[in-house]
Amino acid sequence: MKIQQSRADRAIHALISLALALIVLVTVYPIYFVIIASVSDSSAVANGQVWLYPRELYLEGYKRIFEYGDLWRGYRNTIFYAAGGTALSLLVTISGAYVMSRRECMLNRPLMVYFTIPMFFSGGLIPTYLLISSLGLLNNPLVLILPGCFGIYNMIIARTFFQSSIPGELRDAAFIDGCGECGFFVRIALPLSKAIISVIGLYVAVAIWNDYFSALIYITDREYIPLQLVLREILISNSFDTRSAGGGITNSALEQQRLRDLVKYCVMVVSTLPVICIYPFIQKYFEKGVMIGSIKG
Amino acid sequence: MSSSLRAPVLRPRKSFGQRLRLDLSRHWALYLLVAPAVAVIAVFSYAPMYGVVIAFKNFRPAFGILDSPWVGLRNFERFFSSYQFTNILTNTLGISLYSIAACFPAPVILALMMNQVRNKGRQRAIQTITYMPHFISVIVVSGMILTFLNVNTGLYGHLMRALGVAQPTDLLASKNLFSTIYVLSDVWQHTGWDSIIYMAALSAIDPSLYEAAKVDGASEWDKILHIEIPALVPTMVILLILRAGGLMNVGFDKVFLLQNGLNLDRSEVISTYVYKVGLINQQYSFSAAVNLFNTVVNFAMLALVNQIARRVGETSLW
Numbered sequence: 121m122k123i124q125q126s127r128a129d130r131a132i133h134a135l136i137s138l139a140l141a142l143i144v145l146v147t148v149y150p151i152y153f154v155i156i157a158s159v160s161d162s163s164a165v166a167n168g169q170v171w172l173y174p175r176e177l178y179l180e181g182y183k184r185i186f187e188y189g190d191l192w193r194g195y196r197n198t199i200f201y202a203a204g205g206t207a208l209s210l211l212v213t214i215s216g217a218y219v220m221s222r223r224e225c226m227l228n229r230p231l232m233v234y235f236t237i238p239m240f241f242s243g244g245l246i247p248t249y250l251l252i253s254s255l256g257l258l259n260n261p262l263v264l265i266l267p268g269c270f271g272i273y274n275m276i277i278a279r280t281f282f283q284s285s286i287p288g289e290l291r292d293a294a295f296i297d298g299c300g301e302c303g304f305f306v307r308i309a310l311p312l313s314k315a316i317i318s319v320i321g322l323y324v325a326v327a328i329w330n331d332y333f334s335a336l337i338y339i340t341d342r343e344y345i346p347l348q349l350v351l352r353e354i355l356i357s358n359s360f361d362t363r364s365a366g367g368g369i370t371n372s373a374l375e376q377q378r379l380r381d382l383v384k385y386c387v388m389v390v391s392t393l394p395v396i397c398i399y400p401f402i403q404k405y406f407e408k409g410v411m412i413g414s415i416k417g
Numbered sequence: 418m419s420s421s422l423r424a425p426v427l428r429p430r431k432s433f434g435q436r437l438r439l440d441l442s443r444h445w446a447l448y449l450l451v452a453p454a455v456a457v458i459a460v461f462s463y464a465p466m467y468g469v470v471i472a473f474k475n476f477r478p479a480f481g482i483l484d485s486p487w488v489g490l491r492n493f494e495r496f497f498s499s500y501q502f503t504n505i506l507t508n509t510l511g512i513s514l515y516s517i518a519a520c521f522p523a524p525v526i527l528a529l530m531m532n533q534v535r536n537k538g539r540q541r542a543i544q545t546i547t548y549m550p551h552f553i554s555v556i557v558v559s560g561m562i563l564t565f566l567n568v569n570t571g572l573y574g575h576l577m578r579a580l581g582v583a584q585p586t587d588l589l590a591s592k593n594l595f596s597t598i599y600v601l602s603d604v605w606q607h608t609g610w611d612s613i614i615y616m617a618a619l620s621a622i623d624p625s626l627y628e629a630a631k632v633d634g635a636s637e638w639d640k641i642l643h644i645e646i647p648a649l650v651p652t653m654v655i656l657l658i659l660r661a662g663g664l665m666n667v668g669f670d671k672v673f674l675l676q677n678g679l680n681l682d683r684s685e686v687i688s689t690y691v692y693k694v695g696l697i698n699q700q701y702s703f704s705a706a707v708n709l710f711n712t713v714v715n716f717a718m719l720a721l722v723n724q725i726a727r728r729v730g731e732t733s734l735w
């Protein structure tokens with residue numbers, strides 16, 4: 121009986137290991153394929169000769185995109201938006217969350233209701249668009265960072281953190297020592313909250329990095345468009361201008377399409393690499409955010 | 418006369434106004450800190466809520482929101498009676514339910530499986546890898562789908578030909594497969610990330626439960642069935658309620674990016690429709706009405722599922 125059971129257990133473990141191996145393979149292979157395809161000969165990729173390793177290291181695609189000014193302008197814009205947006209969002213969200221963690225304020229509960237209602241009701245696309253346009257924010261880069269700078273979910277995560285890790289006794293002691301509210305927040309509460317600040321900062325930065333919808337509806341000036349919209353042109357609309365750079369050799373339509381496909385793989389790598397490379401090192405912060413968020417506040 | 422302990426009780430109770438003034442003067446610094454958040458929400462969340470009245474008007478930009486003429490429910494009637502209404506509603510609900518059916522259980526199963534990996538280093542590695550796709554932008558994921566599924570030059574075409582299918586079907590041109598492509602790519606991208614919360618719930622299980630199970634001669638399978646799954650149920654219920662509240666919110670992003678003339682019949686959902694009639698065709702009032710209908714249904718669903726969860730189990734949102 122005992123042996124029978126452990127055999128069943130072993131079977132389950134073997135099955136699970138197999139399934140997990142398969143899952144890892146399915147997760148990794150598409151990403152891996154994009155990387156090897158980006159450095160392979162484009163006709164070899166198009167003919168299905170590239171499966172496991174790149175064929176004849178071919179960097180034409182990267183050469184083309186390095187000469188493609190729009191992409192780098194988009195890149196620069198996105199870095200600015202992500203940096204500025206994250207700073208602004210942290211300022212507004214963290215200080216808001218700190219106040220909401222102080223239950224002794226009379227207006228705490230009404231304010232919480234005030235912040236929660238927009239989670240369930242929103243004006244919707246058109247009223248928001250009309251508002252943005254009447255505020256004169258169309259085509260203004262501020263529109264990409266200002267409207268979303270107070271994230272309600274993020275505020276709740278930070279509030280839970282403040283409540284659980286900044287004890288009231290600490291505050292009482294500081295007040296007795298003559299520290300004011302602002303002094304306590306800036307000099308004591310914030311330094312104790314580096315973990316949550318980095319979690320929320322990372323969330324916001326990734327969200328801005330990957331956002332394209334706000335730019336799609338509010339930004340038409342090419343000077344300001346972020347990376348994701350440039351990617352949309354190349355990846356979805358298939359509109360990379362193959363003659364734009366590199367000597368103006370007239371290729372056949374087939375070759376041009378192959379070059380466009382190659383460029384697609386290259387921009388996928390170039391636009392995603394920063395996030396994917398940094399991410400394993402900061403993964404534990406992201407996880408921490410999810411876990412703090414899951415505690416009911 | 419009275420002891421010092423009782424003195425505060427004897428003092429007449431302050432009026433609401435007095436207490437508020439005292440609170441404001443004592444906590445003015447805190448209210449200053451929260452002011453930017455209050456302002457941002459007032460302008461960018463509440464002001465558009467007022468703008469929703471255009472759903473009941475015939476909005477003309479030249480007149481502004483206030484002076485545009487009222488039309489009552491005409492915009493809603495137009496939507497309900499339009500030939501696209503049933504189609505869009507079916508697509509939205511269909512994709513949404515399909516997505517819940519696939520994306521909701523997947524992270525639970527993945528978490529249960531990862532939890533069986535005893536080697537901690539290997540477990541971390543699997544987690545790191547499965548979380549990774551979550552950070553790829555929706556544009557890049559859509560780009561990957563479009564290039565991989567290309568019948569002539571993509572991985573899919575080559576794979577099918579290698580398997581001996583001379584003329585593989587063009588998945589991107591098949592409108593019936595649109596929802597499957599949408600849902601499976603979501604599973605690929607988010608299952609790992611969504612499993613974090615379940616991993617946390619699993620790691621919080623009291624070890625004495627496992628010891629007791631061992632004493633009782635429970636198999637691994639018994640432990641999963643009787644210890645681990647019950648431990649995940651409360652989290653699952655909360656996430657399901659939240660999910661129900663977004664039943665009509667099929668994310669705009671990926672649907673919009675994967676839409677093409679051939680699959681539009683099955684890929685037009687409320688959010689893309691709102692965008693097209695509203696911003697592209699500039700039928701502001703009509704689009705706002707469709708959007709409002711969406712919001713109301715969502716909230717009703719959230720309340721309904723929350724109510725059911727409260728009746729059936731103990732877990733609920735409020």
